[in-house]
Amino acid sequence: MQRYCLIANPNAGKMRKVPLLNAVRSLLDKAGLEHDVRTTDAPGLGITLAMEAAAAGYRGVLAFGGDGTVSEVASGIIGSDLTLGIIPAGTMNLFARELGIPTRLEEAVQIIAQGHTRRVEVGKVEGRYFLLGASAGLDAAIVRNVTPGSKRRWGKWAYYLKAPLTLLTYSYPAVRLVMDGGVTMQGGTVVVANARDYGDGYRIAPGASLDDGVMDACLFRGRRAFNYPRYFWALRRNRHLLLNDVDYYKASNFLLRPVKENTKIPFQIDGDYLCDLPVKIQVIPKALSVYSPEA
Structure with missing residues (x-):
């Protein structure tokens, strides 16, 4: 056809x-x-x-x-x-x-x-695919608290409206991040990005590419509410990777789980709440063909 x-x-x-x-x-x-x-x-x-x-x-x-x-x-x-x-x-x-x-x-x-076509990678988690990115922690808690009705009514502003209350009420349990079965870190919020820009257009992963076979993890180690306005301020100015409590990695497989068992930590993909941790993320290279401008 x-x-x-x-x-x-x-x-x-x-x-x-x-x-x-x-x-x-x-x-x-x-x-x-x-x-x-x-x-x-x-x-x-x-x-x-x-x-x-x-x-x-x-x-x-x-x-x-x-x-x-x-x-x-x-x-x-x-x-x-x-x-x-x-x-x-x-x-x-x-x-x-x-x-x-x-x-x-x-x-x-x-x-x-x-x-003209281009093949790009996607992320796979819990039987679902994502294109842009995934996260666990405060970011995912904000996404979880935004209802479909408020998204339709307010668009991106629905997330900003939920952010202050979520910032103050979220408990910031520790997330353990294991990459490619080796490097292990922990912090309050983890973002796994396929694209450079995230959320409201913040360049969270400046080294990301859609066809390099890996994804970029940005780990915010802070586990107190007062840490996150500072992270947000730095992110707005593309200076978050200069902070000494923000780490940046590349990998093709990620395991995210609570440091304390039976702790509920929300997880989202492409702006939709999916589940609570633990989850395994697999990068699938060249999984999707898309029409794109010629290079």
């Missing part, structure tokens, strides 16, 4: 403000990209729709939405022969930005039409 499957999220940031779906369909038609449309408006539905598209034999799957939509659609086609096209319509669009895909709809569609 030479047609594409366009999976659109009507709740994505830009989609809530302007009826863009018809405009995108017109752009795809002008570019000669025949397509069918599916909409995803519930958590996990994007994965199911992408898996159905893979089984139906489409030429490729196009994700029209934000990072959450892109992550779900990508998860549904990993292991297939399909290539992912991204038409950014979210609040941050971090994965598209990491790939160099512009936010202008016309330019994003042209990248798909040009047909």
Whole structure:
């Protein structure tokens, strides 16, 4: 089949403000990209729709939405022969930005039409895949406390609204991080990043690359609430790696678990709460084919 499957999220940031779906369909038609449309408006539905598209034999799957939509659609086609096209319509669009895909709809569609592809790694944990990053500790606690309704209403500001109370009430239990079965460290919060930028566009992993076969771990050793405004301030200025209680590593396998057994420590992937520790993260090189600008 030479047609594409366009999976659109009507709740994505830009989609809530302007009826863009018809405009995108017109752009795809002008570019000669025949397509069918599916909409995803519930958590996990994007994965199911992408898996159905893979089984139906489409030429490729196009994700029209934000990072959450892109992550779900990508998860549904990993292991297939399909290539992912991204038409950014979210609040941050971090994965598209990491790939160099512009936010202008016309330019994003042209990248798909040009047909240049790139293979990138993904993370796998608890049977789920992630594209951007994962974390345990305070960051994941904030994510866990944000409801889907508040995300739809406030976008990225939902996280900022929950951050102060979570900062004061979180207990900061120690997380043990074991990398590639060897190096072991512990701290209050761990971020495992595939992309350089994280959250609200903070460059948490300046040495990260989507196709180097490893991911970058940033460990914040502080375990008191007063540590984290300092971390946040330094992160805003790209100076967090200069702090003497922040560590930075690269690895292909990560084990995260509580230092004290039976301690509940939240864990999130790509901005969605997944489970409590322990978890094992595996980096899968070249797992996903994506349309991207030529280098």
